Amino acid sequence: MRHFVFTAALLAAGPCLADPLPSWNDGASKSAIIAFVESVTDPASPDYVTPADRIATFDNDGTLWAEQPLYFQFLFAFDRLRKLAAEDESILTSDVLRAANAGDLETVAAAGEAGLLEIQSVTHAGMTVDEFLAESRQWLATTQHPDTGKPLVTMTYQPMLELLSYLRDEDFTTWIVSGGGIDFIRSFADDTYGIPPWQVVGTEANTVYAVGEDGTPTLSKEGGVTFIDDKEGKPVGIMRHIGQRPIFAAGNSDGDFAMLEWTTAGDGARFGLIVHHTDAEREFAYDREGHVGVLDRGLDEAAGRGWVLVDMANDWRRVWPDGE
């Protein structure tokens, strides 16, 4: 009897029986992921890759969690701007700052990346990194999504959480490589994704070391951006932080194109994945146009480059961890 129990437990845990991606519908996307992982982890396979080289990189906004109507980090920045402006209105030194303070997202969006960076610079500055992390965590714990009313940290994609776990179970290391701010992402990545601070690559703000009169050293965010981890910056950020080319990369917009291009141009088996937002009912439907997460070139070239285009509406049985 004891032997039987032991065998049953082994079978239940066995890789052949357990579905590592239960929220993915059976189909080409799921099959391609599993075939790739099995090919690079099977020592008998010609595509075998040692665990140290099993680097997988993921974009965050629109790939691991939602990004509509605007990157959540900018919802945070707007809330902070309103708070700071209520204390001292003189910080509103430009049209884009005044528009953000007034909740005029159209004007902010029209100002493009430069406008967003200006808001970020004003709101993510004048505090230590530790203070920033605490403020961001507090905000995430108490803020709901403007459309769905759900806590923001619950708006992650269940199928992608399963993919992260599956890859880690197969001795991959999983990294976030995001255009978002590295400190903002670190404030929730460990709790939300199981990704520790040192496996987060992101846009970096000017950070300064100083020692107070009492001898206490601090690292402070002083405003301004020293590195933008987006588009062609993503392979650069990967090389700075990881120091070697991933074998797996996942994104959802043209901001991830260079990361997928560089990842899949390496020798041996490679995997590029694009999350295509096709599900207006359960999430949002968008691609070639808009202010956030534009996917245009990637949509045209994914098939030709052998990248898997994940159709959220059809490939995902479930979108959200806490719902359908």
Add this chain to the structure above:
Amino acid sequence: MRHFVFTAALLAAGPCLADPLPSWNDGASKSAIIAFVESVTDPASPDYVTPADRIATFDNDGTLWAEQPLYFQFLFAFDRLRKLAAEDESILTSDVLRAANAGDLETVAAAGEAGLLEIQSVTHAGMTVDEFLAESRQWLATTQHPDTGKPLVTMTYQPMLELLSYLRDEDFTTWIVSGGGIDFIRSFADDTYGIPPWQVVGTEANTVYAVGEDGTPTLSKEGGVTFIDDKEGKPVGIMRHIGQRPIFAAGNSDGDFAMLEWTTAGDGARFGLIVHHTDAEREFAYDREGHVGVLDRGLDEAAGRGWVLVDMANDWRRVWPDGE
């Protein structure tokens, strides 16, 4: 008999019997290291630290390997400069470049950090990161130390290699945080120290992503430095790459002062270690003066700050992996 063999093997491998630091003489330095490690790894200790937070950072030049008569990376840069100048003398556009090409170390040293950065910029540019890594590995495999005649990669410190292994055995992650170039260090850190590329923090050169006409993407070193990981830059580099404060930091010069200051200012048990080069016979003796590895403030303040000052001549039974 079988049982006996099993027990003997266990005893031989047991943490109570094996000396984790056999090349360290018994004394205050060794005792302090072991007491610290035991206190943060014992779940019953008030100083217990979970493995995820057991971050240990090490300077490289003068801490893990030798740095006299000049940082080895600059020996590499000079060799490359001579090679490039032999092909095209017009690259020697300044006094410091001409001096370096002529082997005039006095003039180069007098030009200080700016001079060295100029040489680095000229010699570490115009090639892909992969080409640079290959060139650096090739050079390290074929170059002997100008004084000792030993291969450079054998001029690591055996006691520090043991310390790295000891900490990793106790579930620390070990990082290099060096003023040296991140790519140069990555070219040997895994083979030499067992430290993978993503656990190397260093000075960063301007790196550019581009796609060739045939569609092949590359990351190239284009000259110029985007981040200097020295002095107050070290805590900044740590925050960029690791994202949390270490509990253990080791260095040998005032370039490491801020790293030790920031590390040991954190809450809970902390450890700061300075390698003091006191051994003219087996290695080199230097501290307050010179062009390389100046240790002045650290020497004055180590005791007051509770940092362990390692006396190479007295604390180390053996210096080199392959000799005395």
